[in-house]
Amino acid sequence: MDTHKGVLVCGEMAEGRLAPITIELLGIGRKLSDQLGETLSILLMGSKTGSLGQEAIAYGADKVYVAEDGLLDHYNSDAYTQVAANLCLKVLPSIMLLGHTDIGCDLAPRLNGRLGGGLSMDCLSLSIDPTTQLLLATRPVFGGNAHATVVSRSARPQMATIRPKIVPPAVRNESRQGEVIPVEDKLDPSAIKVKVVDRIKEEVEGVKLEDAEVVVSGGRGIGSAQNFGMLRELARVLGGAVGGTRPACDEGWVPASAQVGQSGKVVSPKLYIAVALSGAMSHIAGCLGSKYIVAINKDKEANIFNVAHFGIVADYKEVLPALTAKLKELLSA
Amino acid sequence: MHTIVCVKQVPDPEIPPAKFKIDPEAKKVIPPPGVPPVISVYDERAVEAACRLKDKHKGKITVISMGTGKVSDVVRHALSMGADEGFVLEDEAFENLDSFGTAYVLGKAIQKIGGYDLVLCGRQAADWGAGQVGSILAEMLGIPVITLACGIEVVEKNIRVKRIVKDGYEVLEAPMPSVVTVSSEIGLPRLPAGMSLMLARKKQIPVWKAKDIGADLSELDRTKAHTEITGLSVPTRKTECEIVTGNTPNEAAVNLALKLSKLI
Structure with missing residues (x-):
């Protein structure tokens, strides 16, 4: 599987900043890519990413792929799948990490279906097998009664969604160097079949x-x-x-x-x-x-x-x- | 309106942990003796969602389930809730499949049934909980998918779905046919009763094998599995619990309050 290299994080933004889960993914992604001696990249999708590319570099990314399009303003399954799948086919990551959030829970299996990778959802820990160099993903099964270790021998990318607040966030370092690369491919709007009609914020009484x-x-x-x-x-x-x-x-x-x-x-x-x-x-x-x-x-x-x-x-x-x-x-x- | 619902039979997820046993060598769970398996929680909600659509728009519900043994029990359960027809997918080639293999078999059965407007699945199974079959199935069928649904309506030729997100929900619309994965927030499943229960008992539930649905066995070759489970363990997490006491429950409560106030 030498054709696929590096770790790609699928980033999420919240209120104009990198979402906490994304900083956690950069933390674990850095660890895995250092172990493999490969690069850590991140994909940021949105209508405006501003200086978040630099921000991701400070948190450990070597390369930041930035896809900006009005259609990416909010999460849309069809649009995000298209952009992420196209990028994966181009950069051929060995490992792809997403957050186990409402976005990751939708995007990861969809992307996996399209790319034919090997995905483990809701992972509690990730490591690299020292002999095979394969990703070992540990996830709860049977309602948490047991933990399973999942391996993807030949399917690529090896994909995982990580449960929020399980791995420590990456440490910020302003002096880190990296590269911000704009994603040039234009979105095909005709592939967007699912339309957003409304977004309802539910106000919760007291604390969430x-x-x-x-x-x-x-x-x-x-x-x-x-x-x-x-x-x-x-x-x-x-x-x-x-x-x-x-x-x-x-x-x-x-x-x-x-x-x-x-x-x-x-x-x-x-x-x-x-x-x-x-x-x-x-x-x-x-x-x-x-x-x-x-x-x-x-x-x-x-x-x-x-x-x-x-x-x-x-x-x-x-x-x-x-x-x-x-x-x-x-x-x- | 024709809805196809995919359901799975799983060990009862509410069993006490003491009854939960695994075979770490075989990487399998040993079914607890005397506890009958059940329909997976989310799948039952998916059947409920299909029944609500039928209540409103008429039409037909077809239920399919892949598995071995008494899988027809969960299909019959769905029939007694209001589904019209059910099929069991059972073949040696279908055992221990990963999400791609499962989606492939379900997809083949769905194509054989044909003429559908909507495919419903639970958001994940209550056993292995891979959480991806619905999405892969949609990719294979080449139709849209909406995940984590907490409400489904039909609006003209589209389905309108409330999808749960972190701080509320979004309302999405997709053309039919589409796949929708259902979450528990959709509401309680109905209790089978009366006539539907009787009718369900009498219904034939055909069993389809690989050749019946035209499944290509090379697609189900386990050496080509996308994922493999290489380890299974039961996490040990016994904490030392300090039982706080007092002469009365009231006094114990006061003692507990004194301890907690130092922790927060």
Whole structure:
């Protein structure tokens, strides 16, 4: 597979800056390309990329491919796939990295389908096999119950989407040198079949689940939507957000957008308070990155105690009001 | 309106971790005894999405599932929810395929069925969760794809899809036929009941082999797989849990609050 060389990161921009995931991808991409002794490139797509090319170089890129077009202003699956696929066919990367975001989750499999590569989604770690020089991608399977290592022996590029906030971001170094290369190919608008009709920003009350420093989650054991009020009160006092397990969301006690777990959101707050939830792996997979996990459950055998740092074995209804009141008192002091 | 839904049978993802066992040598999961496999979570939502479209626009729903053993159970489940017809794709050549192989087989079956306006898949499977079959399938069929759908409507000759993004959703429109992958936010699947349950029990579910769908076996050659699983392990993550106590739950709560206030 000597025809394919180097690592290509597919960048994302957010509010005129490189998205945090992109800086993380440049970090891991730099490591992999140094190990292989190959170059690290990044593709930036947008209507205006400004000085972000230089920015990407400061974060470790050797080459920055910049595709600017009004049609790339927002993410569009057809447009982005076309530009990224064309670039891949030209620069023939050995490895391609994307973020496991709403963009990467759409673009990566699409691109893979077009290029015939080998893709692993939602990777937790990446390394290079010292003997074969192949990319080893580790990803959760079976709802996080197991981890699989995936290898692409001959398909190229070897592709991976990386879960946000798993790898450390690249360190910025202003003195780094690199090359910004404009992508000259014009987009073919007739290949854009999917049209954007509208974009709706949903305003969330309080803190966003993914960004919250504290998350209070409840499971089936909470019993009703009304009882979730107790969790909301605790979250409010701690300046956090409320989440739920799949059963709790299915019951309609919390909105589906607040589901924490393999099939919902993955959160990594400082403090995760798990209330009346047993700790099925599919749920735990969504909160394992938390710094501290606290379990409140009346069943002392519940699996959640196997991953928690602190626990109380009791009915949550007898714990939460006092916990909330005491924390309120301590935090206002 | 003819919708084809691709569904997969998976081990129940809600089993307690203690029951989850793997064979690291074979890189396989040992099915937990006594726990019946289920329809993959997202695929069930895809069936629900198809049923809602049928409620509104009439038409037909065809369900296909690739797998071995009692795969007809999940097809029958979809039939009892409101699908009209179902097929099982079962062949030795279909076992342990990667995403490309899976998409190839599904694509061949879809082309055989023909005359479709919409293909629905779950956003990913609840077992291996590769999360790419729908997109590769669309590339193979040469039709548009919209992923992570939380709502689907038909507007004239187009489908209009709400797609989940980080801070809300976008509304997208694509011509038919298209592939749409469905996320759980689309809402709860209906519970099969009454007549549909009875009718589903009586329906024939034909089994198609590679030759029935005209699958080229060289496309399914595992030595040409795009990806290969070279390792499977169960992560050990036993933390030392400090159980906070007190004479009453109330007192334990106060003690916990004192500890937590130092951490945040």
